[in-house]
Amino acid sequence: MTHPGEITRRQLLRRIGMTALVVGPGAGLLSACATGGGPEPVASASAGASASGLVSATNPLGVDAKKPLEVVIFSGGLGDAYATGVHQPLYTKAHAGVQIKHVGTQNIGTQLRPRFLSGDVPDVVNNSGPEALDLAALAAEGHLADLTPLWDAPSVDDPGKKVRDTVTPAALENAKLNGKDLVLNYIVSHRALWYDSKFFADKGWTLPTTWEEFKALGETAKKEGIVLFAFPGQKGPYYQLWNMLYSAAKIGGNQVIIDIDNLVDNAWKSEAVKASVTAWLDVQTAFGDKSYLGLDHTQTQIKHLQHKVLFYPCGSWLENEMVKDKPKDFEYAIAPIPSITAADKMPYGAIQVGVGENFVVAAKGKNPEGGLEYMRLMLSKEGAKGFTEKTKNLTVVNGAAEGLDLTPGLVSAAKAQDAAGQNIITDARFEGWYKELFDYAWQQQNTLMAGRLTVEEYLDKVQKKADDIKADSSIAKQTRNA
Amino acid sequence: MERLRKYGFVAGFLVVPLTLYLVFVISPYIQAFQLALTSWNGYQRKPTYVGLANFGKLFGDEVFWQAIRNHAVILLVLPLLTIALALFFAFLLNLGGGSRGSGMRGVWGSTFYKVVFFAPQVLAVAVVSVLWKAIYRPDESGVINGALIKMGFDPVGWLTEPSLALWSLLAVMIWQAVGFYVVLFSAGMAAIPKDYFEAAALDGAGRFRLFFSITLPLLRDTIQVGWVYLGIAAFDCFALVQVLSVTAGGPDGATTVLPVEIYKTAFSYNKVGYASAMGVALFFLTITFAVLTLRVSRREKIEL
Numbered sequence: 001m002t003h004p005g006e007i008t009r010r011q012l013l014r015r016i017g018m019t020a021l022v023v024g025p026g027a028g029l030l031s032a033c034a035t036g037g038g039p040e041p042v043a044s045a046s047a048g049a050s051a052s053g054l055v056s057a058t059n060p061l062g063v064d065a066k067k068p069l070e071v072v073i074f075s076g077g078l079g080d081a082y083a084t085g086v087h088q089p090l091y092t093k094a095h096a097g098v099q100i101k102h103v104g105t106q107n108i109g110t111q112l113r114p115r116f117l118s119g120d121v122p123d124v125v126n127n128s129g130p131e132a133l134d135l136a137a138l139a140a141e142g143h144l145a146d147l148t149p150l151w152d153a154p155s156v157d158d159p160g161k162k163v164r165d166t167v168t169p170a171a172l173e174n175a176k177l178n179g180k181d182l183v184l185n186y187i188v189s190h191r192a193l194w195y196d197s198k199f200f201a202d203k204g205w206t207l208p209t210t211w212e213e214f215k216a217l218g219e220t221a222k223k224e225g226i227v228l229f230a231f232p233g234q235k236g237p238y239y240q241l242w243n244m245l246y247s248a249a250k251i252g253g254n255q256v257i258i259d260i261d262n263l264v265d266n267a268w269k270s271e272a273v274k275a276s277v278t279a280w281l282d283v284q285t286a287f288g289d290k291s292y293l294g295l296d297h298t299q300t301q302i303k304h305l306q307h308k309v310l311f312y313p314c315g316s317w318l319e320n321e322m323v324k325d326k327p328k329d330f331e332y333a334i335a336p337i338p339s340i341t342a343a344d345k346m347p348y349g350a351i352q353v354g355v356g357e358n359f360v361v362a363a364k365g366k367n368p369e370g371g372l373e374y375m376r377l378m379l380s381k382e383g384a385k386g387f388t389e390k391t392k393n394l395t396v397v398n399g400a401a402e403g404l405d406l407t408p409g410l411v412s413a414a415k416a417q418d419a420a421g422q423n424i425i426t427d428a429r430f431e432g433w434y435k436e437l438f439d440y441a442w443q444q445q446n447t448l449m450a451g452r453l454t455v456e457e458y459l460d461k462v463q464k465k466a467d468d469i470k471a472d473s474s475i476a477k478q479t480r481n482a
Numbered sequence: 483m484e485r486l487r488k489y490g491f492v493a494g495f496l497v498v499p500l501t502l503y504l505v506f507v508i509s510p511y512i513q514a515f516q517l518a519l520t521s522w523n524g525y526q527r528k529p530t531y532v533g534l535a536n537f538g539k540l541f542g543d544e545v546f547w548q549a550i551r552n553h554a555v556i557l558l559v560l561p562l563l564t565i566a567l568a569l570f571f572a573f574l575l576n577l578g579g580g581s582r583g584s585g586m587r588g589v590w591g592s593t594f595y596k597v598v599f600f601a602p603q604v605l606a607v608a609v610v611s612v613l614w615k616a617i618y619r620p621d622e623s624g625v626i627n628g629a630l631i632k633m634g635f636d637p638v639g640w641l642t643e644p645s646l647a648l649w650s651l652l653a654v655m656i657w658q659a660v661g662f663y664v665v666l667f668s669a670g671m672a673a674i675p676k677d678y679f680e681a682a683a684l685d686g687a688g689r690f691r692l693f694f695s696i697t698l699p700l701l702r703d704t705i706q707v708g709w710v711y712l713g714i715a716a717f718d719c720f721a722l723v724q725v726l727s728v729t730a731g732g733p734d735g736a737t738t739v740l741p742v743e744i745y746k747t748a749f750s751y752n753k754v755g756y757a758s759a760m761g762v763a764l765f766f767l768t769i770t771f772a773v774l775t776l777r778v779s780r781r782e783k784i785e786l
Contacts, residue, residue, distance in 0.1 A: 109749065113524060134752045137525040233642065234728045291627075294620035294642040294728055303621075436751045447734050450642065474521045474753070 059095075060153045061373045068099035069370040072112065074128035077321065078357070078391045080104035083126075086386030090377040091370075098370075109133050116143055121362040123371040128357055135360065136177055136433065136476050144182040145361040147175055150372045156380035163379055170355045171396035173482065174427075184375050185355035186387070188394045190334055190413035191242060192351040193229070193311040194304070194318055197333035197412070207335050209348045211279055214338040218287040221310050228283060229311040232300040233293030233449070238431075238442040240280070240449070243313035246352045246425045247337050248276035253345040254426040254482075261429045262479050263470040268463040278455050279340045281448060293450055305330055315354075319409035320392040332409035334416045350423035351416050355396055426482075433478045440465045511765070517758035524754045536759035546760065548735045549743050550767075552648060553717060556655070556739075557771070561712035564656050565705060568663030571599060573693055575664065576671045577679065596668070600661040607658075611725035614654050618726075641728050644736040651722060651737055659715070663708050670704035671697060706779050710772055717768045720745070740764045 055062040071088065073080040080102075088100050103122065105111050109131035115121055116138065127133050138144055151164035151172065164172060168188060175181040200207070208214040218228035231240035248256045252272025259267035267273075292300055292309075301322050304312045312318070319332040326332075339348045359378070361371030377383050384400035387393070394401055394410065406414070417424075431438045441462045448458040469475055518536055522529035540546050575588040575595055589595075602610065617625040618640040627637035640650040678696050687695065720741035724730050730746070731738030740760055748757035 116525065117527070131749065134523070134525060137523050137752055141525055141527065143525075237729065289621075290639060290642070291620035291637060293733075294618075294639055299619075439746075439750070443729055443732060443734075446729065446732065450733065452644075452734070474523070 057154075057159065059373075061149060061369050061376065063095055063098075063369050063373045064367070065095040065098045067367040067370055068101060069124070069367050069374060070101040070103070070122035070365075071124045071126075071374065072103045072105065072108065072122045073126045074106065074108050074132075075104035076106055076129050077317065078393065082387045082390040086390060087374065087378050087383050090380065090383055091374055094373075094377065107131050116141075116362075119364065121365045123362055123365045123367045124374050125360050125362065126357070127360055132358075135183060135358065136478065138360075139177045139180070139182055140476055143363055144177070145363040145365075145368045145371060147181040147184060147361070147372070147375070150184075150375055151175075151181060153372075153376055156376060156382075163376060166398055167379060167396045168355065168398060170353070174355050174429075176480075177478070178476070182360065184359040184378075185357065186359055186378065186395055187357040187391075188353065188355055188396055189315040189317060190351055190353050190417060191246065191315040192313070192337055192416070193243075193335045194314050194332055194409075195311050195335050196307065196330050197408075198329055198331045199307060208338045210342075211338050211340050215283065215286065217310070218283065222287060226307060227289045227292075227309050228287035229313070230289060230292040230300055230303070230309045231313055231449075232295050232297040233446050234296040234299075236297035236300075237446050238438065239297070239313045241438070241442040241445055242352070242428070243337065244273075244276050244280050244445070245428050247280065247340055248272045249425045250337060250346045250350055251275050251340055251344050257426050257428050258480060258482070260466075261433065263430075263434075263466055263477070265467075266463060268459050268466060274455060274459060275340055277448070277458065281455060284449050285451070288449070290450060293446060301325075311335065316409060316413045317393060319407055323392075332407075333412040334409070336416065336420070346423045346425070349416070349419045349421075350425055351420050352425040352427065353417055353420070354427035357393075429478070429480060434466075434469050434475065437462075437465055437469050514758045514761050514765075517755055518762045520755040520758075521753075522755045522758075523752045524748070525752070529755065532755070536756050537763075539756065540759055540763060545735055545738065545743060546740075546763075549731075549738050549740045552737065552739055553767070555648060556652065556716040556719065557713060559652055560655055560659070560716050561709050563652075564659045564663055564712055565708055567656065567660050568667055568708070569698075569701075569705075571595070571660065571664045572667035572671060573689075573697060575599075576668050577689075577692065577697065596664070599664045602658045603661040605658075607721040608725055610654065610658055611722055614726055618650055641726065641737075642733055644734050647727060647733060647736045651719075651727060654722060654726065655715075655719065659712065663712075666704060666708060667701060670701045674700045706775070709779070710775050713771050713775060714768055717741075717764060717771070740767075 054064055069091065071083060073083045083104075084102055088102060092098055092100060101122075103111075106129060108125070108127055108129055112122070112125065112133060116133075121143070125133070127135060135144065151162065153163050155161045155163050155166045157166070170188075171185050172181070174185045175183050177183055195207075205217060205220070208217050214228070221228050231237060231243070245257055245260070248270070249272070252270060256267075256270055256272045259270070260273075292303075295303075300309065301312065301314075301318065302325055303309050305322060305325055305327060316334070319326075322332075334351065336349050336351050359375060361368055361375065365371065378387070379397055381397060381400050384395040384397035385404060387395055388401050388404055392407060392410065394414075401410075401414075428438075444453065444458055444461050447453050448455070453461070470477075517529065519531055519533060520529035521532045521536075575592040577588065605613070616623075618627075619625070620627060620637055620639050620642060622628050622631050622637070624637070626640065631637055639646065641647050674697065678700075679692060682692055682696055717739075718741060719739045723737055723739050723742050724745070727737040731742045741764070744757045744760045744764070747753050747760065
């Protein structure tokens with residue numbers, strides 16, 4: 001999950017300072033670590049560990065405690081204390097005498113790309129942040145371990161159950177890359193519109209369920225000098241792209257997003273996408289404020305906290321991200337996107353619930369069994385609960401948050417998920433598969449929202465980009481069925 | 483034997499810097515040229531050679547040409563305005579006070595102004611960007627727009643209007659660069675013998691005449707150096723665009739430059755081969771500019 005909250009201003013400054021050095025005039029320097037021609041990769045150790053005689057009831061994956069384990073964690077918005085304070089102690093407790101090498105970094109790609117090329121790879125990688133590795137490309141080179149043994153291993157909490165039966169189904173679905181189970185998505189997030197429930201109660205306002213009610217509330221808010229909705233145009237504009245895609249899925253069903261992900265011809269020009277983009281452009285034109293096109297996510301979120309913005313499209317990490325700036329009487333709550341047409345395929349209550357925060361095990365590392373075991377412990381109730389305590393994010397582990405004191409925002413998200421039932425909007429995976437298309441779509445969306453493109457022009461442009469990606473044989477294609 | 487000792491001595495000193503230069507500057511260049519002929523994505527163990535396909539694609543790439551157009555604007559405006567302003571300030575600081583007593587003086591308080599002009603130069607580009615982000619901020623919290631709103635005007639989207647964004651960035655670049663060239667030109671002016679000014683002043687030359695007939699011709703070499711520096715800087719602009727502009731090069735690519743596109747292509751989209759082709763294009767653009775400038779402006783030196 002890459003959202004701009006993962007990168008603080010200081011990190012950004014440091015990164016810019018560094019990259020400015022690299023990309024001076026004559027950016028040939030960019031490739032400094034390129035075609036070194038590393039050694040041939042060692043034959044992949046079979047992650048199933050069938051060969052090692054270490055497999056037992058307490059050690060189902062056959063971990064050799066003599067082998068050290070190297071874990072690399074992206075220390076961004078979630079920090080890395082959950083790894084050093086929760087998951088790693090679980091691992092050392094389960095396998096007495098084992099050595100763990102922990103690396104916390106904000107530059108996953110920069111640090112690990114050369115290591116994958118040279119063959120000296122860490123065992124577990126939390127691939128996240130703006131410099132994350134391209135997992136599809138790594139998978140194509142056979143660098144990622146198959147997670148099937150992990151899914152089939154007995155769960156830590158109940159040996160009668162397989163790990164695959166203890167996690168939310170989306171985690172299994174999203175593990176697939178090039179048709180294999182390769183990626184563990186660890187957190188669950190809820191995306192829709194966020195608002196201050198206390199403020200609404202004070203004003204006596206109710207959540208709009210239809211687009212007419214949404215616009216009527218916009219008029220009311222306008223009189224009080226409040227903008228109905230805003231998204232950050234300078235950094236984080238893709239919150240609005242998510243918003244428009246999820247609205248389109250609400251109108252035409254999840255197939256709308258699945259088609260876009262699969263690069264189906266004219267997927268962007270479907271009636272549902274057109275209706276969604278038109279509706280949002282209307283709202284932007286009638287109630288929006290162009291100045292937000294020049295603000296970043298933090299500035300916009302602060303203005304949201306100051307009640308200058310009523311609804312903000314984002315995910316459930318928002319509450320924790322803004323915890324330091326949040327006034328006491330501001331209570332984050334999630335609101336489903338109002339129904340755009342009367343004939344929407346999904347009911348008003350549908351929200352997006354997605355999994356994210358990628359973890360992978362290196363197939364050609366020194367200790368792939370250890371890597372899978374580390375994941376198995378992450379997926380234990382104790383590991384997941386500790387993670388939620390440290391990061392205020394829910395995990396894919398079923399029932400792991402039971403008994404925890406959740407924040408109001410998380411409670412509201414959990415309630416919204418209950419209300420949505422089976423009507424869960426799917427995630428748009430082309431964000432990770434074809435980043436170029438994703439970036440193009442939100443860049444052009446800014447132009448659209450600034451009033452310099454019509455809806456038709458916008459969709460034509462994005463569709464053309466999608467066609468270009470489809471035609472580009474150098475880009476590995478992914479497909480999804482559901 | 484004597485010669486060998488002498489050159490051996492010199493070579494001994496050169497080995498270390500030369501090796502560093504070869505390893506960290508020359509070899510990456512060669513590698514970039516090699517990678518530009520491949521479709522390498524940064525992960526494959528063996529890059530696939532695709533010949534000149536990357537360059538072919540480059541010629542049809544709208545974003546590439548947009549970046550080139552932006553470079554052209556920066557290349558024209560940045561050196562011209564920076565050098566003009568720097569010359570003006572340097573003249574005032576050093577000679578603008580006219581001749582008093584022995585030699586020429588600057589305007590009153592010139593030492594203080596020198597510090598003021600130079601201050602932006604010591605700030606990191608990232609700091610400058612954050613500073614100007616606050617100045618250009620599009621709502622009432624922005625320094626400029628706050629004032630505009632108070633006076634009853636509509637706020638201006640300095641960085642969000644495609645017609646304004648590049649000029650807003652150029653203003654920052656010039657603001658930051660002027661200080662350095664004021665100091666450079668001041669040093670150049672200090673090297674001009676005072677007698678010339680005194681003689682000219684005795685003959686009744688005013689400040690304008692002094693500037694155009696004495697200062698400017700004798701500063702020619704320094705200005706030329708400044709021009710090349712600023713021209714090369716015009717091909718960079720990476721950090722400023724990356725941090726200050728909306729969506730790194732936006733809106734609509736109005737402020738994008740080649741280094742930003744190279745960075746995105748290589749590290750966000752994993753098209754290292756294609757990014758290297760852009761790098762090679764940038765390399766030739768920079769070299770061509772430097773050679774042309776030095777050729778065109780070559781002239782007989784004026785002996786002092």
